[in-house]
Amino acid sequence: MNRVRFAPSPTGYLHIGAARSALFNWLFARKTGGKFLLRIEDTDLQRSTEESTRSIIEGLEWLGLDYDEEIVFQSKNAEKHRDAAHRLVREGQAYRDFTPKEQRDDSTVKQGIAERARAQAAEGSDQRSNPYRDLPLEESDRRAAAGELFAVRLKVPVEGKTQFEDIVYGPQERDYSEIEDLVLLRSDTHPLYNLSVVIDDIEMGITHVIRGQDHLTNTHKQVLLYQALDAPVPHFAHLPLILAPNKGKLSKRKHGEVVSLTTYRDRGFVAAAFRNFLALLGWSPPDGKEILSLQELIEKFSLEGIGRANAIFNFQENDPRHWTDDKALWMNAEYIRTMPLERLIPMVKAELRANKLWREEYEDEERAWFAKVVDLIRQRFHTLKDFSGQGRAYFSDDFDFDDAAIKKNLLKEPRLKELLPALAERLEKVEPFTAETAEAGLRQYADEAGVKAGLLINGSRTMLTGQAVGPSMFEVFEILGQKRSVERLRSGVPWFNAFSALGDV
């Protein structure tokens, strides 16, 4: 049975790239009837936080990615990692390196690496030139027993190469001479990443390692470890990376909240929509169908459908209209207007509740009315936030007027000041009050007053909803009801206030 895992390190919010890795692992497990496991790689004690772990768990839950077994915390396995390293020393597959630790400044590592490489090339020393590599075990043991500090390094063979078949990137090979004797254990006995991952993956019985392409070259080292540990090498599938619009790394530091999964939840995304969007970043279904339910994603998913080129996550900083990828925004709107109403309503409820707009009657005697409103206004909304924002006037008498709407629909025609209250007068007498009768009443009044119906319609829209755009006005009259419609048409207050605030048009 296939066993896959998502293994994030809890050093911040859940990155959307990581979320996509989780998604692909999960889809693969569900597709093949395997298990999806979660492992928190919290070995970097300084940077790991509990809050981050929580955000990872919350994020997965939001996306609907359930894991099958207990969460594994890597830090709890440190002892096993050390044991394994020491065993390798005893077996002669690893050695103690008594060279004093070099201090490295995080900010200059990259250039340090290049400089060291150049220096090494110049003096002709290779990856195997460590003086402790062939120290007899007895002497090594003696020095260790004497309390001398040492790191443990893997003894990479002098000649040969590692190879593995990556399901996405194809056959990979790397000459041993390109691989250094990697450190397994720091001199403070802290196990390092490559060791920990391999041991844990073996321990958890992982059969397929599906992760970001940034680990593609590291995989060779890990293959070496599997071999040294005499464990079966799992299958590997590396995923193309998700890049920023400038093709650079997508990072919180540089790009802010767009890269954090929870942002999408907090800004009114429907989880299914974002999940759908994420799935399409680097993967495409065989038939080209893009709007896919969870069930369809599972059915159509395959590792073979994953591409090799990094994807750009397209968004424009400083532009609220394009704060995240246009396609993600479109997809969210698409989900909001087409998903089953009964699935949308709980989300709207949560949104209204968070903004103190929710009333219990919406689930009781006003249930049908509420469903009708949601169905009516969702047609042109992009996020769940719109229900409490643009849609506020449907749920509360306390709503804001959009400045542009006031200018366009009210101030442009001074006569509206008298026309709208007069219209209210007229509509008050309409009985029964429905979309049809309201329309008849309004049109008739427009005729009598000698103005275009559109003038009254648009003016009404702004008076009733505060907006310049929205659903068919007659539907709105009916939804809001006679009493509220009439009241709002008469309430010149916001209009006058706006008038004085805005000045001449």
Place this chain on the structure above:
RNA sequence: GGCGCAUUGGUGUAGUUGGUUAACACGCUGCCCUCUCAAGGCAGAGAUCACGGGUUCGAGUCCCGUAUGCGCUACCA
């Protein structure tokens, strides 16, 4: 510096074993619909398939080189 990976319209992607006008989605433009804005319908703009060489009757598809980007190269993960 070394090694690896990638490169199809603005973005995400299709392009079967090389075969006529490079496909789809988002975005963009225009028109229709119309009380506004969406949605929807219709029409359209936008790609010399990174560049240069080859192989071939024929290459986005195969080979070589170059460029660019990204990744790894750490007693980070």
